[in-house]
Structures are given as structure tokens and as C-alpha cells.
Amino acid sequence: MARPKTASLTAEAVVQTAIELIGEHGLEGFSMPKLAAALDVRTPSIYHYFANRDALLEAVARTVATPDAPPAVPDGGDWTDYLIGQSVALRRAIVAHPHCGPLLIRFMPRDNMFGEYEQMCRFLAASGVPAALHVHIVDGLTALTMGAAILVENAADYADSGQGPSPDTESHPELRRALDTIEGTTADELFESYLRTFLDGVLRRA
Known part of the structure; x- marks a missing residue:
């Protein structure tokens, strides 16, 4: 891992390096001294940007939970x-960043929660969705997405075309038959089908 010069140290560089270290060694192997060594700085230099370890890990969680595009x-x-x-x-x-996933449970970014929810409710209202459904939709999608992300794998990974282990027909015949029905489906496509099923249910109840 390249070590930036102290003069070029930024909060963003600290967070990105922390994400890399957690990805390589897990949360258990992460420490502020190790992070400082990777950045080629002294540990107190990190505290110029983050008051303590928890503040840094909260920033890591916020970054990981922000899609690039x-x-x-x-x-x-x-x-x-x-x-x-x-x-x-x-x-x-x-x-x-699977090793960072558990941080989202402890450090769920909440500083902009109301602003993001307000934006989502405005979007739903402008789309003609009744206000009575807004909380169900926003809360439900958040819970499904965070849960599915932290679990990392889904059933598509256990199909023959997936990246996980696949059950054999003799020991798990019904599970094998069910997985065969989603053969070739990607994890993203399967997750999308879960979301559509949820939204269809919300709209039917309305």
C-alpha cells in the first residue's frame, strides 16, 4: 500500500486507508497505530481529523454506505x-466492503436521515404516491437493503452459476429444485425481485 506524505494527509485519505486496512485484516485487526503506519504518519496526526476511533469508524460507515454512482x-x-x-x-x-458491513449496525449514518427521508417523501408525493404509504416504502426498502447488504450473499450465490457452495440433489432435493429455478440469475437481479415483491405488496394493501 502506497504511503502518502504527511503534508498530503486528508480526512478522505484517512478514511479510504482505513477501509483498505479493514478489508485486508478485518475489524479485529484494525487499530489506529496500524492506520498511522499505513499512512506514514504518527498516530496523533489522525486525531487532527477525527476525535477518536469511533468518529473515524462512523466516517467509514458513511463512506461505505454511499454509492459511487x-x-x-x-x-x-x-x-x-x-x-x-x-x-x-x-x-x-x-x-x-464486506468487512465494513458490521459498522453500519453500530454506526448507521443518521446525521442526514431526516433530510434524506424528506427528499424521498417529496419524490414519492410528486410521483402520486399517497402519504400513507411513504413510511412503509422508505422504512421497508431501508430495512431490506441494509439487511441484504450486511448478509452479503443471497440465494443466487448458491445456484450452480453462483460463487458460493451449492447443495447436492441427494441431501437437499427440494432446495436444489428451488435453486434450479433461479439458475443464471445474478445476486443483484434476485435482490431486485425481492424489492419488487415488497413494493407490489405495499401497493396491493393500499
Whole structure:
């Protein structure tokens, strides 16, 4: 790992290096002295940007939970497609850093929560979705996305075309038959189908 000069140290560099170290060694192997060594600085230099370890880990969680390229707000498009695109992008961003996933449970970014929820409710209202459904949609999508991201794998990984282990037919015949029905489906596609099922259910109840 390249070591930046002290003069070029920034909060963003500290966070990105922390993400790399956690990815390499896990949370258990992460420490502020190790981070300082990777940055080629003394440990107190890090505290110039972050008051303590928890403050840094909170910044790590916020960065990991921010997709690089969130979908653009559609102009007159289907609101369900937009929300599902957002959720898929968020899950993909978190899954890319599996060792950081547990941080989202402890350090769920909440500083902009009301602002983000307000923006989402305005979008739903402008799309003609009744206010009575807004909390169900926003809360439900958040719970599904965070849960699916922290679990990392889903059933698509256990199909023959997936990256995880696959059950054999003799020991698990019904599970094997069920997995065969999603053969060739990617983890993102399967997750998207979960979201559509959830949204369809919310709309049917309305």
C-alpha cells in the first residue's frame, strides 16, 4: 500500500486507508497505530481529523454506505424503478466492503436521515404516491437493503452459476429444485425481485 506524505494527509485519505486496512485484516485487526503506519504518519496526526476511533469508524460507515454512482432521478419515469435502482446501488456499494458491513449496525449514518427521508417523501408525493404509504416504502426498502447488504450473499450465490457452495440433489432435493429455478440469475437481479415483491405488496394493501 502506497504511503502518502504527511503534508498530503486528508480526512478522505484517512478514511479510504482505513477501509483498505479493514478489508485486508478485518475489524479485529484494525487499530489506529496500524492506520498511522499505513499512512506514514504518527498516530496523533489522525486525531487532527477525527476525535477518536469511533468518529473515524462512523466516517467509514458513511463512506461505505454511499454509492459511487446513484441513479439519476427520472423525469416522469416509474418511481419504483428509481427506488429499486437506488437500493441495488446501495447494496452493491456495501457488499464491495464486506468487512465494513458490521459498522453500519453500530454506526448507521443518521446525521442526514431526516433530510434524506424528506427528499424521498417529496419524490414519492410528486410521483402520486399517497402519504400513507411513504413510511412503509422508505422504512421497508431501508430495512431490506441494509439487511441484504450486511448478509452479503443471497440465494443466487448458491445456484450452480453462483460463487458460493451449492447443495447436492441427494441431501437437499427440494432446495436444489428451488435453486434450479433461479439458475443464471445474478445476486443483484434476485435482490431486485425481492424489492419488487415488497413494493407490489405495499401497493396491493393500499
